[in-house]
Amino acid sequence: MKYATTMIVGAGIALLAAGLFMPGWLTFLLTLAFAKGLVVMGLLLLMRAGLVSFGQGLYYCLGAYCVGIAGDYFETQNALLLLLLAIVVCVALAAVIGLLLCRYRDIFFAMFSMAFSMILYGVLVKSSAFGSSDGFNVKPPLLFGWTPTGESGPFLAYGLAVVALVGVGIFVWRYLRSPMGYAGEAVRENEIRVEYLGASVRRIIYTKYLLAAAMAGLGGGITALAAGHIDPEMAYWTTSGEFVFIALMGGVGHAAGPVIGAVLFELLRTYAFQISPYTWQMILGIALLVIILYLPKGVWSLVERVTKGKPL
Amino acid sequence: MKLVIAMLMDGVIYASWLFVIAAGLTLIYGVMRILNMAHGSFYAIGAYGGASLVGFYLAGGYPPWGAYFMLLGAALIGGTVVGLLIERGLLRMMYGRDEVVMILVTYAILLILEDVIKLIWGVDAYFAYQPYTLLGRTKLAGLSFANYDILLIFVSALICFVLWWGLNRTRKGKLLQAVIHDRDTAAFLGINVTRMFTVTFVIGAVLGALAGALTAPGISVMPGIGVEVIILAFAVVVIGGLGSVGGALLGALIVGLARSAAVHLYPDAELFVIYGVMGLVLAFRPQGLFAIATARKI
Amino acid sequence: MNALLETRSLARNFGAVTAAADIDVTINAGEIVGVIGSNGAGKTTFINMVTGYLAPSSGEILFKGKSIVGKNPRQVMRAGICRSFQVAQLFPELTVLDNVLIAYGIMKHKILPLMSPLATKANIQQAEQLLEEYGITSYMAETVVTLPQGVRKLLDIALAMLRKPEILLLDEPTSGVAIDDKFELMDTVMRAVRKSGAAVLFVEHDMEVIARYSTRLIAFYDGRVLADGAVSEVMGDEKVKELVTGHHLDIDYEREVEHA
Ligand SMILES: Nc1ncnc2c1ncn2[C@@H]1O[C@H](COP(=O)(O)OP(=O)(O)OP(=O)(O)O)[C@@H](O)[C@H]1O
Ligand SMILES: [Mg+2]
Numbered sequence A: 001m002k003y004a005t006t007m008i009v010g011a012g013i014a015l016l017a018a019g020l021f022m023p024g025w026l027t028f029l030l031t032l033a034f035a036k037g038l039v040v041m042g043l044l045l046l047m048r049a050g051l052v053s054f055g056q057g058l059y060y061c062l063g064a065y066c067v068g069i070a071g072d073y074f075e076t077q078n079a080l081l082l083l084l085l086a087i088v089v090c091v092a093l094a095a096v097i098g099l100l101l102c103r104y105r106d107i108f109f110a111m112f113s114m115a116f117s118m119i120l121y122g123v124l125v126k127s128s129a130f131g132s133s134d135g136f137n138v139k140p141p142l143l144f145g146w147t148p149t150g151e152s153g154p155f156l157a158y159g160l161a162v163v164a165l166v167g168v169g170i171f172v173w174r175y176l177r178s179p180m181g182y183a184g185e186a187v188r189e190n191e192i193r194v195e196y197l198g199a200s201v202r203r204i205i206y207t208k209y210l211l212a213a214a215m216a217g218l219g220g221g222i223t224a225l226a227a228g229h230i231d232p233e234m235a236y237w238t239t240s241g242e243f244v245f246i247a248l249m250g251g252v253g254h255a256a257g258p259v260i261g262a263v264l265f266e267l268l269r270t271y272a273f274q275i276s277p278y279t280w281q282m283i284l285g286i287a288l289l290v291i292i293l294y295l296p297k298g299v300w301s302l303v304e305r306v307t308k309g310k311p312l
Numbered sequence B: 001m002k003l004v005i006a007m008l009m010d011g012v013i014y015a016s017w018l019f020v021i022a023a024g025l026t027l028i029y030g031v032m033r034i035l036n037m038a039h040g041s042f043y044a045i046g047a048y049g050g051a052s053l054v055g056f057y058l059a060g061g062y063p064p065w066g067a068y069f070m071l072l073g074a075a076l077i078g079g080t081v082v083g084l085l086i087e088r089g090l091l092r093m094m095y096g097r098d099e100v101v102m103i104l105v106t107y108a109i110l111l112i113l114e115d116v117i118k119l120i121w122g123v124d125a126y127f128a129y130q131p132y133t134l135l136g137r138t139k140l141a142g143l144s145f146a147n148y149d150i151l152l153i154f155v156s157a158l159i160c161f162v163l164w165w166g167l168n169r170t171r172k173g174k175l176l177q178a179v180i181h182d183r184d185t186a187a188f189l190g191i192n193v194t195r196m197f198t199v200t201f202v203i204g205a206v207l208g209a210l211a212g213a214l215t216a217p218g219i220s221v222m223p224g225i226g227v228e229v230i231i232l233a234f235a236v237v238v239i240g241g242l243g244s245v246g247g248a249l250l251g252a253l254i255v256g257l258a259r260s261a262a263v264h265l266y267p268d269a270e271l272f273v274i275y276g277v278m279g280l281v282l283a284f285r286p287q288g289l290f291a292i293a294t295a296r297k298i
Numbered sequence C: 001m002n003a004l005l006e007t008r009s010l011a012r013n014f015g016a017v018t019a020a021a022d023i024d025v026t027i028n029a030g031e032i033v034g035v036i037g038s039n040g041a042g043k044t045t046f047i048n049m050v051t052g053y054l055a056p057s058s059g060e061i062l063f064k065g066k067s068i069v070g071k072n073p074r075q076v077m078r079a080g081i082c083r084s085f086q087v088a089q090l091f092p093e094l095t096v097l098d099n100v101l102i103a104y105g106i107m108k109h110k111i112l113p114l115m116s117p118l119a120t121k122a123n124i125q126q127a128e129q130l131l132e133e134y135g136i137t138s139y140m141a142e143t144v145v146t147l148p149q150g151v152r153k154l155l156d157i158a159l160a161m162l163r164k165p166e167i168l169l170l171d172e173p174t175s176g177v178a179i180d181d182k183f184e185l186m187d188t189v190m191r192a193v194r195k196s197g198a199a200v201l202f203v204e205h206d207m208e209v210i211a212r213y214s215t216r217l218i219a220f221y222d223g224r225v226l227a228d229g230a231v232s233e234v235m236g237d238e239k240v241k242e243l244v245t246g247h248h249l250d251i252d253y254e255r256e257v258e259h260a
Helices: A002-021 A024-048 A057-073 A079-101 A106-126 A155-175 A179-189 A191-197 A201-227 A237-250 A256-275 A280-294 A300-307 B002-032 B039-059 B066-089 B099-121 B130-134 B147-169 B171-181 B183-188 B193-218 B225-240 B245-265 B267-284 C043-050 C073-079 C096-108 C121-133 C149-161 C179-196 C207-213 C231-236 C238-245 C253-259
Strands: B137-140 B143-146 C005-014 C017-027 C032-037 C058-063 C081-083 C167-171 C199-203 C216-221 C224-229
Touching (some): A002 A024, A024 A179, A057 A106, A191 C096, A256 A280, A256 A300, A280 B099, B002 B171, B002 B245, B039 B225, B130 B193, B143 B147, B147 B171, B225 B245, B245 B267, C017 C043, C032 C207, C043 C081, C081 C149, C224 C231
């Protein structure tokens, strides 16, 4: 346990150090990837309980809009405050929606969560105060009165993303080994047994849903700070589909899966887009099929096979 | 009064279009237990195919009424080809997997088809308004409606009747219902489930394409229409109860009327209303309005 | 004597199907009550209602004199009634150890902790002890799907016993188990039961098992109690012979009971 924590913190420090030497575009790409990784970590909690949410875009978008709107309204650029607010608002909304959602399973859970994110999308697209479908610009973040400029511009958001990733990563790593984490597996495997052991399946799912919402809100907030622009597309169902895609690609067997998946996804998308702008979606689709067919536990399962000495 | 009539008419027109898409989606789910995300692409293929066929046809100087057959032909050919390719070439390998995994598989197919469409038709918009304007307009209570839209209501009603008749009055249809009801027992009784799957998927795909082709004259056909449509269709079938054609009809009417009410009374709530209704229905009937609830025996 | 569990006119129907019509059953402390009945007689439905999985259509369920109708399985179990299942309800893709660890994790915490580890040395040791008691330690690292039927059944019952219930309801504990292993399984279970002092109601199709372990026998037929009393008495009942056990059974029950 101590060992894993040290490893994660170590990896975080290494990433921060590397960030000082990275070209701007890579810093930017990694920041966005890490932010998505945060969302997918939350999705991982749900997916391990057998629930696939096709609507994490709801909290991703909401978190981003919280940061953007609060930044304007309170005239603050304090990154920590804004992110905290994003998390609080997302959890508050999830606390209401979760009450309804935790009654559903399988495709109903998937479709219903998608419906909620589409409601937000529908509202945002029509709200001219927030730029309708164009969205609006977010002011650059401040941290303790420091705002980086020029070359080190993207570094602040990157640093925030890495720190958040380390924190959430440690949490998820420990969570998966806790009674609540195991209870997730249990819910996926046999709900009747869980109830007859004396735990409430709904309460377990509810807890996971709140945690996932918090992580998605955080990821969305960081995206807003990093990209400097947000639009309703973040709540569109294809964004949520991306998160599920990333989760599958990275694998949900380990806390590292979502991060690896997110980085791979962003790289794949960037390169696929550069190589052939008309077929990048096709490349993604084929990659997804290949993963479902040949690598159902995601890329992380390759790592596990290597470290556990099993043949590939 | 005028407002009410306008709302009703628009709602029913919208609903009849929604029904055609949703019927295909719900049929495929009922028989195959696949919630087909790529259904939106079938719609788009029908729309593009219809628009370009009509374009070719009219450019050749043939009699304009033939354009309607071009629309139907495009849907039939497009739906059959794509449906067969996907079912035989891909889905076949995936049967028996979890329903949620199948959603992801069809999501991948959607991503692929979106680009295939762009490769074939490019990114510019297509127009095939001739079949739409050709029929003229009708005045009703001081309001003007396109006859094409009114025709759409009848076409949709016809499709609905054919589906009902096919499912309830033919031997094949009854077998299909047996599969919908209990797949394992049906297979046990010697029904060729694999063939049923292929046939169902193709019928579903043709219905999706047909909806696209029929809509093409009234819209500008451009990238992204399929992605938009699929989530509407989802809302419809979820409201009606997944796998129930009758449910799709009711769901389409509910969504159609709710949306047109929103458009006329409070346009900002257009999308909100659709999912609001869906949420409301699911909150009280978790399986949708028409689905058969099955309790788990222990 | 005060009854531990008592049901009065318990009934339940599924649409047109009447699964339980009118069930009056009493179980006292220390009893081992066998239940027989043909397929669809309502035995499982009875257990489902008592444990709160199914709501009765009508009737009353009293546990230690208090009504427990309307309580959910969690509450019923906390009150002291636990059950096993006709088809073992386990976590199929997880190992036996994980199954037990999860059970302990849930049992020990009213609110499940998010950050403290579950698979600690102490917890693993405790799980080992439990498996030891049921003689299935050797399967500890195996996934449930690979287990033989009998081991699954034992694990299912072991999980039911975790909370030290006052009444244990066993739904066909030996179904799917090879004839030769039935008695061994029942011996193991009964040993654990005796140690905890729980009263038992067990559904069973095998008359030899019934004869050997029960102190009383109830015969269900068509959602009703057909006969209730001493084992030999119920076995000898004409209606039971005709409707439940069939005429042709020629086991000498008296001898079997002595033998046990
Ligand atoms: N969830 C349910 N939905 C519909 N009918 C049910 C349900 N559960 C039980 N039944 C019906 O109720 C009747 C009694 O079933 P029950 O499972 O209680 O029988 P049983 O005595 O346990 O039989 P067996 O020996 O086969 O386990 C049967 O006709 C069964 O089909
Ligand atoms: Mg039974």
